[in-house]
Amino acid sequence: MVRFEGVSMRYGRGHETLRDIGFSLAPGSFHFLTGASGAGKSSLLKLIYLAHRASRGRVELFGRDVNLVPGADLPFLRRRIGVVFQEFRLLEHLSVFDNAGLPLRIAGRKPDTYRDDVAELLQWVGLGDRMHALPATLSGGEKQRLAIARAVVDRPDILLADEPTGNVDPAMSLRLLRLFVELNRLGTTVLIATHDEELVARAGRPVLHLEHGRMVDTGEAR
Numbered sequence: 033m034v035r036f037e038g039v040s041m042r043y044g045r046g047h048e049t050l051r052d053i054g055f056s057l058a059p060g061s062f063h064f065l066t067g068a069s070g071a072g073k074s075s076l077l078k079l080i081y082l083a084h085r086a087s088r089g090r091v092e093l094f095g096r097d098v099n100l101v102p103g104a105d106l107p108f109l110r111r112r113i114g115v116v117f118q119e120f121r122l123l124e125h126l127s128v129f130d131n132a133g134l135p136l137r138i139a140g141r142k143p144d145t146y147r148d149d150v151a152e153l154l155q156w157v158g159l160g161d162r163m164h165a166l167p168a169t170l171s172g173g174e175k176q177r178l179a180i181a182r183a184v185v186d187r188p189d190i191l192l193a194d195e196p197t198g199n200v201d202p203a204m205s206l207r208l209l210r211l212f213v214e215l216n217r218l219g220t221t222v223l224i225a226t227h228d229e230e231l232v233a234r235a236g237r238p239v240l241h242l243e244h245g246r247m248v249d250t251g252e253a254r
């Protein structure tokens with residue numbers, strides 16, 4: 033599903049943020065990505081969701097070398113990936129319901145065909161009574177849960193989540209973990225970047241660990 037071989041990346045002309053990274057995510061797997069602040073977790077996720085290119089090495093996504101994918105096909109690959117961004121990236125002029133349903137709208141579906149599904153998902157993440165609110169009126173934790181709902185609503189082939197439980201209490205963190213596990217059970221390959229050690233311990237899933245831009249654990253020994 034995802035495969036890195038000897039991958040390095042840098043921002044602009046700076047030093048290499050990631051160095052010689054090699055790992056793979058099998059279809060239907062569930063991994064955490066850990067490492068100190070600045071170790072390169074968000075940067076690695078950017079390479080997977082094609083927001084940044086590797087400066088060296090080979091990145092394969094859905095069995096294809098991303099360097100060989102024609103530019104016109106990239107949006108189709110990206111659409112198969114749900115992303116929970118650390119800074120949420122909600123659309124401020126759209127309601128909670130419309131933000132959550134956006135991937136379905138973009139896929140060409142009419143709101144009437146997904147109203148109940150989106151309402152149920154929002155209920156699950158504790159936003160059932162905020163469906164008509166605008167993002168600006170939500171708390172940090174509520175925004176985070178909305179970002180998660182939007183990332184999972186179209187059952188992506190891959191879910192990438194950058195610190196998805198950073199703003200919620202332990203009970204909600206466990207609830208969100210159940211949502212990720214359920215999505216994974218339905219076939220989505222999941223990769224969650226986190227500092228939340230309790231979440232990692234409780235989930236009991238393999239861990240990819242970064243230190244200073246190098247992957248020191250590829251999750252295979254556990």
Ligand SMILES: Nc1ncnc2c1ncn2[C@@H]1O[C@H](COP(=O)(O)OP(=O)(O)OP(=O)(O)O)[C@@H](O)[C@H]1O
Binds near residue numbers: 043068072073074075
């Ligand atoms: N857009 C950018 N331009 C230049 N340098 C960047 C950019 N984004 C990140 N970096 C640098 O790359 C390194 C890795 O950052 P990254 O955000 O990937 O780490 P992280 O492990 O996700 O950290 P955190 O846990 O704090 O989110 C850091 O030194 C950071 O300053």
